[in-house]
Amino acid sequence: xxxxxxxxxxxxxxxxxxxxxxxxxxxxxxxxxxxxxxxxxxxxxxxxxxxxxxxxxxxxxxxxxxxxxxxxxxxxxxxxxxxxxxxxxxxxxxxxxxxxxxxxxxxxxxxxxxxxxxxxxxxxxxxxxxxxxxxxxxxxxxx
Amino acid sequence: xxxxxxxxxxxxxxxxxxxxxxxxxxxxxxxxxxxxxxxxxxxxxxxxxxxxxxxxxxxxxxxxxxxxxxxxxxxxxxxxxxxxxxxxxxxxxxxxxxxxxxxxxxxxxxxxxxxxxxxxxxxxxxxxxxxxxxxxxxxxxxxxxxxxxxxxxxxxxxxxxxxxxxxxxxxxxxxxxxxxxxxxxxxxxxxxxxxxxxxxxxxxxxxxxxxxxxxxxxxxxxxxxxxxxxxxxxxxxxxxxxxxxxxxxxxxxxxxxxxxxxxxxxxxxxxxxxxxxxxxxxxxxxxxxxxxxxxxxxxxxxxxxxxxxxxxxxxxxxxxxxxxxxxxxxxxxxxxxxxxxxxxxxxxxxxxxxxxxxxxxxxxxxxxxxxxxxxxxxxxxxxxxxxxxxxxxxxxxxxxxxxxxxxxxxxxxxxxxxxxxxxxxxxxxxxxxxxxxxxxxxxxxxxxxxxxxxxxxxxxxxxxxxxxxxxxxxxxxxxxxxxxxxxxxxxxxxxxxxxxxxxxxxxxxxx
Numbered sequence: 001x002x003x004x005x006x007x008x009x010x011x012x013x014x015x016x017x018x019x020x021x022x023x024x025x026x027x028x029x030x031x032x033x034x035x036x037x038x039x040x041x042x043x044x045x046x047x048x049x050x051x052x053x054x055x056x057x058x059x060x061x062x063x064x065x066x067x068x069x070x071x072x073x074x075x076x077x078x079x080x081x082x083x084x085x086x087x088x089x090x091x092x093x094x095x096x097x098x099x100x101x102x103x104x105x106x107x108x109x110x111x112x113x114x115x116x117x118x119x120x121x122x123x124x125x126x127x128x129x130x131x132x133x134x135x136x137x138x139x140x141x142x143x
Numbered sequence: 144x145x146x147x148x149x150x151x152x153x154x155x156x157x158x159x160x161x162x163x164x165x166x167x168x169x170x171x172x173x174x175x176x177x178x179x180x181x182x183x184x185x186x187x188x189x190x191x192x193x194x195x196x197x198x199x200x201x202x203x204x205x206x207x208x209x210x211x212x213x214x215x216x217x218x219x220x221x222x223x224x225x226x227x228x229x230x231x232x233x234x235x236x237x238x239x240x241x242x243x244x245x246x247x248x249x250x251x252x253x254x255x256x257x258x259x260x261x262x263x264x265x266x267x268x269x270x271x272x273x274x275x276x277x278x279x280x281x282x283x284x285x286x287x288x289x290x291x292x293x294x295x296x297x298x299x300x301x302x303x304x305x306x307x308x309x310x311x312x313x314x315x316x317x318x319x320x321x322x323x324x325x326x327x328x329x330x331x332x333x334x335x336x337x338x339x340x341x342x343x344x345x346x347x348x349x350x351x352x353x354x355x356x357x358x359x360x361x362x363x364x365x366x367x368x369x370x371x372x373x374x375x376x377x378x379x380x381x382x383x384x385x386x387x388x389x390x391x392x393x394x395x396x397x398x399x400x401x402x403x404x405x406x407x408x409x410x411x412x413x414x415x416x417x418x419x420x421x422x423x424x425x426x427x428x429x430x431x432x433x434x435x436x437x438x439x440x441x442x443x444x445x446x447x448x449x450x451x452x453x454x455x456x457x458x459x460x461x462x463x464x465x466x467x468x469x470x471x472x473x474x475x476x477x478x479x480x481x482x483x484x485x486x487x488x489x490x491x492x493x494x495x496x497x498x499x500x501x502x503x504x505x506x507x508x509x510x511x512x513x514x515x516x517x518x519x520x521x522x523x524x525x526x527x528x529x530x531x532x533x534x535x536x537x538x539x540x541x542x543x544x545x546x547x548x549x550x551x552x553x554x555x556x557x558x559x560x561x562x563x564x565x566x567x568x569x570x571x572x573x574x575x576x577x578x579x580x581x582x583x584x585x586x587x588x589x590x591x592x593x594x595x596x597x598x599x600x601x602x603x604x605x606x607x608x609x610x611x612x613x614x615x616x617x618x619x620x621x622x623x624x625x626x627x628x629x630x631x632x633x634x635x636x637x638x639x640x641x642x643x644x645x646x647x648x649x650x651x652x653x654x
Contacts, residue, residue, distance in 0.1 A: 002578075002579060003579065006579055010316060014319075017323055017338075020337075020338050021337070021338075024330075024335060025335050025336075026333070026335065027333045027334060027335050031332060031333070031601055031605050032601075032604055032605050032608065032609040033600065033601040033604050033605065033609075034333070035330040035332070035333050035335055035337060037600075037601075038322075038326070038596075038597040038600060038601075039326050039337070039338075042319050042322045042323050042326065043319075043323075045315055045316075045318070045319040046316060046319035046320065046323065048312075048315070049312040049313070049315040049316040049319065050316065052312035053312060053313075053316075058310060058313075058579075058580060061578050061579060061580065063578065068368075068369055071368055071369075072365050072368055072369060072571075075364070075365065075368055076365075076567055076570065076571050079361070079546070079550075079563075079567045079570070080564050080567050082550070082563075083550075083560045083563035083564045083567065084560055084564075086550075086554065086560060086563070087560060091551075095547050095550075098543075098546075098547065099543035099544070099546070099547050100543075102364070102542065102543035102546060103539050103540060103542075103543045105368060105371070106367060106368065106371055106538060106539035106542060106543070107371050107537075107539045108539050108540070116540055116543070117543075120540075120543055120544055120547060121547075123544075124544070124547055124548065124551060128194075128551055132198060134194075134197055134198065134551070134555050135197075135555065135558075136551065136554070136555075137554060137558075
């Protein structure tokens with residue numbers, strides 16, 4: 001079933017891609033082939049392989065239970081929040097919170113997680129900012 | 144000899160203090176990454192590319208650093224295979240078969256040292272193979288026109304799934320997805336924007352580094368989140384005691400013929416498209432078993448030759464895989480695809496012209512590989528105890544560090560939150576695709592080669608004034624199409640047999 005759903009989504013994606021290719025504004029200076037042909041070929045390959053998934057799906061993969069799925073979604077959200085927070089609060093604070101969260105969810109005890117988060121953040125800051133001189137995001141406190 | 148003077152020139156480039164230091168650092172990091180389950184050569188190199196880039200290293204030093212990581216990871220993969228019965232990376236799977244039984248018999252140190260020597264032999268002679276074979280291939284590649292290149296790219300995609308590929312439709316889908324991603328951005332030939340949805344961030348296209356780090360490194364974090372606390376969780380297993388680390392000369396001597404044979408086999412497997420290091424070590428192990436132990440009496444129960452064979456084989460394959468990558472600009476395996484990304488990020492186009500235009504890069508790199516090999520041998524025999532301690536770092540601490548270092552690297556390049564969010568998106572996508580058994584390497588290769596492939600198609604057809612038959616216009620092109628077609632169809636016909644054999648041999652290996 002998963003493969004069929006995947007094939008369906010892929011097919012929609014291929015159609016969408018072909019449609020987007022068809023609305024590309026061609027300039028009058030175009031070459032013989034133009035900017036549309038290769039995308040059409042790609043869309044065709046994609047559609048063909050998706051039809052195959054629909055007709056001959058593989059055995060079902062072992063999906064994690066809903067709780068675990070939520071876990072992964074939440075981790076992705078934390079990472080997105082991290083990306084947004086980085087320029088606002090600076091590297092050290094954002095990284096400490098994000099890596100603390102991740103290590104907690106990967107099985108560290110809560111108090112440990114705080115320590116590991118702070119240490120990870122400080123460690124990376126020391127190595128990459130102080131030793132290697134990379135520019136990391138600066139927050140209101142300058143780090 | 145011209146070859147020798149080229150090589151000597153390479154050593155002159157590689158033997159600066161900075162480059163030696165980078166090779167040393169790369170070998171060390173590579174071995175660590177190879178040893179840690181969950182971090183293989185592909186994601187190891189992927190995480191480090193943006194860092195090498197933001198540190199402002201030049202082309203040659205970056206390449207030296209990252210290929211040292213590549214070679215180092217190939218060495219390191221065996222450590223956890225032998226001590227934990229968990230392959231540190233995919234090519235090291237075969238090493239579990241005899242390495243872990245040896246470790247259980249109290250001979251872990253010997254197994255580690257022997258496999259270190261076998262890795263050295265494989266990698267060292269494969270690097271010589273690279274020196275001898277790559278310039279020959281360059282001569283062939285200089286005959287290639289745009290039509291032949293288009294056929295060659297198709298060949299690369301068709302064979303990338305490999306002979307043991309599960310489902311060629313999924314490999315084809317992955318390639319199409321990668322190519323589709325490459326199309327996003329302003330068309331280089333006519334200047335019209337494509338698939339940008341008016342989003343200014345997308346006008347430059349999707350940075351392939353963002354895609355690679357997301358697909359390889361971040362998706363690994365999600366995989367660990369998924370398996371925490373289940374029987375696939377590897378953090379609870381204590382490593383075995385190491386024991387004596389210097390093997391007796393008699394032991395090494397008994398493995399010399401094995402290493403010789405498997406080095407040749409592995410190298411060939413590496414050069415051929417669609418094989419790569421995993422298949423190299425598999426072929427080496429099974430051939431060697433057939434040859435010296437046809438009744439299956441000692442192999443699989445801790446035969447030292449069963450440790451030497453796959454290690455020599457996979458390291459030789461790693462060297463062999465560099466041949467098509469450097470000479471043709473078309474990688475044949477996942478990790479070399481990532482190395483191709485390094486070159487492209489540094490604005491170097493690999494392929495035949497690389498050897499004439501940037502000989503210092505090529506030969507400096509090759510010289511660095513030789514130097515790196517000796518460093519790795521030195522690191523891996525006496526210092527192996529240090530690396531075994533690295534295995535004690537639990538994934539719950541390691542994986543957040545991996546994620547954060549990935550963010551640092553990408554943010555360092557662009558300084559934009561948008562790229563980081565795209566990377567998280569790729570991480571989730573990578574996890575879903577892995578669940579559905581869709582290979583990630585063709586996606587990467589598609590994003591890397593998509594534009595180049597399109598350029599060659601358009602150039603070929605433009606030259607012939609709109610005649611698409613030009614793509615089949617020369618014997619060379621027709622030959623490439625035939626190989627591409629065979630490479631795509633063959634796994635459908637014989638893939639099941641090869642897979643069953645691989646599974647049969649590797650039974651009992653924890654995954």
